[in-house]
Structure formats: structure tokens, C-alpha cells
Amino acid sequence: MxxxxxxxxxxxxxxxxxxxxxxxxxxxxxxxxxxxxxxxxxxxxxxxxxxxxxxxxxxxxxxxxxxxxxxxxxxxxxxxxxxxxxxxxxxxxxxxxxxxxxxxxxxxxxxxxxxxxxxxxxxxxxxxxxxxxxxxxxxxxxxxxxxxxxxxxxxxxxxxxxxxxxxxxxxxxxxxxxxxxxxxxxxxxxxxxxxxxxxxxxxxxxxxxxxxxxxxxxxxxxxxxxxxxxxxxxxxxxxxxxxxxxxxxxxxxxxxxxxxxxxxxxxxxxxxxxxxxxxxxxxxxxxxxxxxxxxxxxxxxxxxxxxSRIDALTGLANRRQFDETLLAEWNRARRSGTPIALALIDIDHFKQLNDGLGHPVGDARLRSVAEALAATATRGGDLVARYGGEEFAAILPGIDANIAADLAERMRRDIAGLGLASPAPGGIVTVSIGLAALVPDAASEPAELLAMADSALYGAKRSGRNAVMQWQVEAPAIPAPGPRPLRGAA
Incomplete structure (x- = not known):
């Protein structure tokens, strides 16, 4: 040329x-x-x-x-x-x-x-x-x-x-x-x-x-x-x-x-x-x-x-959005004197699922669980977020402990009802849920609610998993003796 x-x-x-x-x-x-x-x-x-x-x-x-x-x-x-x-x-x-x-x-x-x-x-x-x-x-x-x-x-x-x-x-x-x-x-x-x-x-x-x-x-x-x-x-x-x-x-x-x-x-x-x-x-x-x-x-x-506020894998709110929403709802509940509930949800035996079926299947299970949780918490103020790894969180403002417990149990039951195959005991994907609900007072912080829900989640997993446990306190916030089991099959 x-x-x-x-x-x-x-x-x-x-x-x-x-x-x-x-x-x-x-x-x-x-x-x-x-x-x-x-x-x-x-x-x-x-x-x-x-x-x-x-x-x-x-x-x-x-x-x-x-x-x-x-x-x-x-x-x-x-x-x-x-x-x-x-x-x-x-x-x-x-x-x-x-x-x-x-x-x-x-x-x-x-x-x-x-x-x-x-x-x-x-x-x-x-x-x-x-x-x-x-x-x-x-x-x-x-x-x-x-x-x-x-x-x-x-x-x-x-x-x-x-x-x-x-x-x-x-x-x-x-x-x-x-x-x-x-x-x-x-x-x-x-x-x-x-x-x-x-x-x-x-x-x-x-x-x-x-x-x-x-x-x-x-x-x-x-x-x-x-x-x-x-x-x-x-x-x-x-x-x-x-x-x-x-x-x-x-x-x-x-x-x-x-x-x-x-x-x-x-x-x-x-x-x-x-x-x-x-x-x-x-x-x-x-x-x-x-x-x-x-x-x-x-x-x-x-x-x-x-x-910046969405988890790329599941499409739910990410940790940043969760933290901001929890603080905003906590302050609103403190001003109005209304209750706020928090559920921490963890997929049972997720490491075993990932190791046995591979990470692509693990990612698919995360998305399926996320869709089920989002379909359950549908009120205008509810927020379901991916809290980290295989753990999710649901902020439930304006409802008392009993209603929050019913909602958490419905989440557990709906996910088990999906029948998602897993090498874990029971053969299907299940979740453990820790629930906390309170009416915040002037001196309390959102970290207290998180600590209570996390303690309740630990209790649900220790009790055999595929269960909901609640830590409930009344305002002003006074720590209860410990997590109290609700419902769920081990």
C-alpha cells in the first residue's frame, strides 16, 4: 500500500x-x-x-x-x-x-x-x-x-x-x-x-x-x-x-x-x-x-x-444503605416513641453448600433467598439488605415484637418452602433468624439493637438452625436475660 x-x-x-x-x-x-x-x-x-x-x-x-x-x-x-x-x-x-x-x-x-x-x-x-x-x-x-x-x-x-x-x-x-x-x-x-x-x-x-x-x-x-x-x-x-x-x-x-x-x-x-x-x-x-x-x-x-447503595449480586440494599436507613429509622422511632424491629438472617451451612456445589450455585442460592426475603417484607418502610456474605438483615419500623416475629417466621418458612437443593443436613436451603424489637429511648443507639439481634441469631444457630429466635425488650431499653426461641424446625 x-x-x-x-x-x-x-x-x-x-x-x-x-x-x-x-x-x-x-x-x-x-x-x-x-x-x-x-x-x-x-x-x-x-x-x-x-x-x-x-x-x-x-x-x-x-x-x-x-x-x-x-x-x-x-x-x-x-x-x-x-x-x-x-x-x-x-x-x-x-x-x-x-x-x-x-x-x-x-x-x-x-x-x-x-x-x-x-x-x-x-x-x-x-x-x-x-x-x-x-x-x-x-x-x-x-x-x-x-x-x-x-x-x-x-x-x-x-x-x-x-x-x-x-x-x-x-x-x-x-x-x-x-x-x-x-x-x-x-x-x-x-x-x-x-x-x-x-x-x-x-x-x-x-x-x-x-x-x-x-x-x-x-x-x-x-x-x-x-x-x-x-x-x-x-x-x-x-x-x-x-x-x-x-x-x-x-x-x-x-x-x-x-x-x-x-x-x-x-x-x-x-x-x-x-x-x-x-x-x-x-x-x-x-x-x-x-x-x-x-x-x-x-x-x-x-x-x-x-x-453505591445496591448489592450487585442480589439487587438488595448494601451495607452502606442498611447503615444509613437503620440510623434514620432509629431516630424517627426515638422521636415518635414507636417501636422498631431488626431481623438478622443467616443461610444455614452456606460454606458447605459453596464447597459442595460451587460458587456459581452458591451465588444463585443467595439471589433466590434475597428474592424471597424482599417478597415478604413489602411494607413501605421495610428494608431488606445484604448484610455481608451469606447474611441478610431486615429493618422493620413501626411494628411491635409479635408482628415482627410473625413476619420473621414467614421469611423462614417461605425460604424453606423453596426447596432449594443443598448438601447441608436436610437437603434444602434453610435460614436462621435472630430478631430484636424495642422502642428506643434518648440514650440508646442502633448498635444496641444490632447486638441484640446478633445474639438472638447466635442462639437460633446454636439451637439447631432453621429457626427464629427473639430478643425482646420494652422501652426504656433493659437487657433481657437472653435470647428466647420462637418457632422453627431444627
Whole structure:
């Protein structure tokens, strides 16, 4: 592939020198095929599915540039009066910068609705930029000053892409993303130099002459960069600090609205309606984009908050959520003078189950027990949590000891009724439950309730397991002589 790309400009040069009579159509063919080859190379790179959107944007830009050259060819070779469609070719050359601008200004990690807004802003920028070029010069009648301004506008567009590609490359922490922006920076730099030379020093030269060979070089460079197996030095360069990366990620969306405002401003005197439309698009677009990104941030924050409070295996509340809820319910019960109950539930012989059937089966049994417990404690204030390992806990606010005992017995009975196979004695999964209930006073702490329930659980296991034991005290909290067995088969 490298040999073909290196030979390309030599073949182009040979065609111009050896077949001068057909130099113009042959040169057009080379100038159209070069960006098409670059588009194909970028499309092949996109098939690797790493940063595919960026490589597709590059391919689209190449196709737009090739379309502009195709219009140039048709106007030059087929039409006697090229004026009416020459503006179309300039439109394609302007639109060529739209996907590149979108690529450098729209962070890939942002939600797709926000990136859609970026795409619309980039399209609006391309349209206004095109209109802007014709405030300096028309196709059929251009002053020297207008032509100079037209060239400068294209220089600004090319320089914009190069500078921000370098910034995005420098800020990228992902090597694949850095490879994408490194490729874009190398291409944009080469294109800026070649386009600047052609536009400023060879503008009067017709197609079919030696400068045409230079025009294809940036596209051949892009094709090689997209297809090469080894990374370039730009891609291997160490990424910048995370703070700089975050700054660029946060500031990149400002590129489009600010550039749109800058391009719309000079149009106020010549096309006030279009200028006002550009201002409105920039302000509303950026505002809408911020709303969409903030909504995504809020959703992500809520999701992370939920995950930080949920046990990943069972889907129940985790220990952190349990501790916070127990403290909140304890304080509420203390203020209102209402009882609060706590049940600690432990799967019997769980180590034997894990060793005999394996950890995947053990995990499945944990999930089944968790579902049964959650299906039993269904009141609005109840909370079932995974307390640790094979142990669960249920906070039962606002119920007295007798009702809590009935609920705990129902938990024990429902789990035994599942008939989950286990190598433990009895052949099925069972649980032991320790229960404590009290009305907290001003001097008591949740740790007292936990200690009582834990002591009751120890008593249930010592009595033969598959049982519920309760430690009940009345307010003010006075320790009872010890755990009292309730019901359950050994």
C-alpha cells in the first residue's frame, strides 16, 4: 500500500509531462481519485469499531471534497459558461470542513442528542461560512480585495481544523482517540500548507499543470496514515494531565457556537437576517446542548448513587444503605416513641453448600433467598439488605415484637418452602433468624439493637438452625436475660 501511495504522485506527474494533450482530464481524474482513496482508507479504519464515528467523519469530508472537484471538472470540461455552477463547487469545499469541525468540536463521550446539536451547529456554520465568502467576492465578478478575502477565509477554516486537532490530540487520554486526532492533525497541516500555496501563489494556474500534483499529496498522506499498522510519533506521545483533558473536554463544545458568532458578526451590514439567525442558532444550540449534557449527568449521577447503595449480586440494599436507613429509622422511632424491629438472617451451612456445589450455585442460592426475603417484607418502610456474605438483615419500623416475629417466621418458612437443593443436613436451603424489637429511648443507639439481634441469631444457630429466635425488650431499653426461641424446625 505504501508503495502505491508513493508512486501515485509520480504517475500523476508523468501523465502531465508525457500526455500534455490530455493533461487536464487526467489531472482531474487524479485529483478526484486521491480524496476517494483517502475516504476508502478512513472507511476501512472505521470497520475496526474504535472511534468509528471519527473516521467516518473524515471519510465524509473526503467525499465532499471529491464532489467539489467533480463539479469543477464538469464545469471546466463540459460547460462553456461555468459561472452558474462554480458556486456549487465552492459550497462543497466549504462543506468539506463541516464534518472536520464537528469532529474536533464534539466530544465523543457526550450523549448522542448533544452531538446531534453539534452536527446541526456545524452545518449552520458551513452554510453561513459559504454565504460569508460571497460577501467578499462573486463567481463572475470578483475584486482583488474580494479574492484575497476569499482565500483568507479558506485559510482560517484550515487553520481552525489544524489547531483544534492538535489541542484534541494533546488532551486525548485514550491511545486510539489520540491516533485519530494525530492523523487529523498531520493531514490538516499538510492540507493547510498545500492549499495556502495553491490559493495564494498558483491561483491563476489552470488545472492540468504541475501544481496539481501537490494538491493530491495531503489526501495520499491521510490514506497512508489511516491504513498504516504502526502508530506515528504523534500518537505515541504521552498524553497531558487529566486536568487539561477535562478542561478541553468541557471547553470543546464552545468552539462551534463561538465560531458561528464570529462568522455571523461581519454579515450584520450585508445580510442582517442571516446574521441574526446565526446568533440565535449559536445561543440556542449551545443552551440546548448544555441542557442535554446536564440531563445525562443527572441521570448518571442518580445511577451511580443507586449502584453505591445496591448489592450487585442480589439487587438488595448494601451495607452502606442498611447503615444509613437503620440510623434514620432509629431516630424517627426515638422521636415518635414507636417501636422498631431488626431481623438478622443467616443461610444455614452456606460454606458447605459453596464447597459442595460451587460458587456459581452458591451465588444463585443467595439471589433466590434475597428474592424471597424482599417478597415478604413489602411494607413501605421495610428494608431488606445484604448484610455481608451469606447474611441478610431486615429493618422493620413501626411494628411491635409479635408482628415482627410473625413476619420473621414467614421469611423462614417461605425460604424453606423453596426447596432449594443443598448438601447441608436436610437437603434444602434453610435460614436462621435472630430478631430484636424495642422502642428506643434518648440514650440508646442502633448498635444496641444490632447486638441484640446478633445474639438472638447466635442462639437460633446454636439451637439447631432453621429457626427464629427473639430478643425482646420494652422501652426504656433493659437487657433481657437472653435470647428466647420462637418457632422453627431444627
Amino acid at each position: 505504501a508503495a502505491i501511495l508513493l508512486a501515485w504522485p509520480l504517475v500523476h506527474l508523468a501523465a502531465l509531462l508525457l500526455v500534455p494533450a490530455q493533461a487536464k482530464p487526467l489531472s482531474f481524474a487524479f485529483l478526484i481519485l486521491a480524496p476517494l482513496a483517502a475516504a476508502l482508507a478512513c472507511g476501512l479504519r472505521a470497520r475496526r469499531r474504535r472511534n468509528a464515528d471519527g473516521w467516518i467523519a473524515l471519510a465524509l469530508a473526503m467525499l465532499l471534497w471529491a464532489s467539489g472537484m467533480t463539479v469543477n471538472m464538469c464545469a471546466d470540461l463540459l460547460l462553456a459558461d461555468a459561472g452558474p455552477i462554480t458556486g456549487l463547487s465552492i459550497l462543497f469545499y466549504v462543506l468539506y470542513g463541516v464534518p472536520l469541525t464537528f469532529l474536533v468540536a464534539s466530544p465523543a463521550r457526550d450523549p448522542w442528542p448533544a452531538r446531534l446539536v453539534d452536527g446541526l451547529l456545524a452545518a449552520a456554520l458551513g452554510w453561513i461560512f459559504w454565504v460569508h465568502t460571497f460577501t467578499f467576492a462573486t463567481i463572475t465578478d470578483a475584486s482583488a480585495e474580494g479574492v484575497l478575502n476569499l482565500r483568507l477565509m479558506f485559510d482560517i477554516q484550515n487553520l481552525f481544523v489544524l489547531l483544534f486537532a492538535l489541542v484534541r490530540h494533546r488532551a486525548s487520554t485514550d491511545p486510539q482517540r489520540r491516533a485519530l486526532f494525530g492523523t487529523l492533525a498531520l493531514f490538516a497541516g499538510a492540507y493547510l500548507l498545500v492549499a495556502g500555496y495553491i490559493n495564494h501563489f498558483q491561483m491563476e494556474a489552470d488545472f492540468g499543470q504541475l501544481p496539481d500534483v501537490l494538491i493530491g499529496l495531503p489526501f495520499l498522506l491521510l490514506a497512508w496514515l489511516a491504513l498504516r499498522p504502526a502508530p506515528s510519533s504523534l500518537e505515541r506521545r504521552r498524553a497531558s494531565s487529566p486536568r487539561f483533558s477535562l478542561l478541553v473536554h468541557a471547553g470543546s463544545p464552545l468552539m462551534l457556537p463561538l465560531t458561528l458568532l464570529a462568522v455571523s458578526g461581519p454579515l450584520i451590514s450585508r445580510a442582517p437576517g442571516l446574521a441574526v439567525g446565526g446568533f440565535i442558532a449559536a445561543l440556542l444550540g449551545y443552551g440546548l446542548r448544555n441542557i442535554l449534557v446536564q440531563m445525562r449527568s443527572f441521570d448518571e449521577r442518580d445511577r451511580l448513587t443507586r449502584l
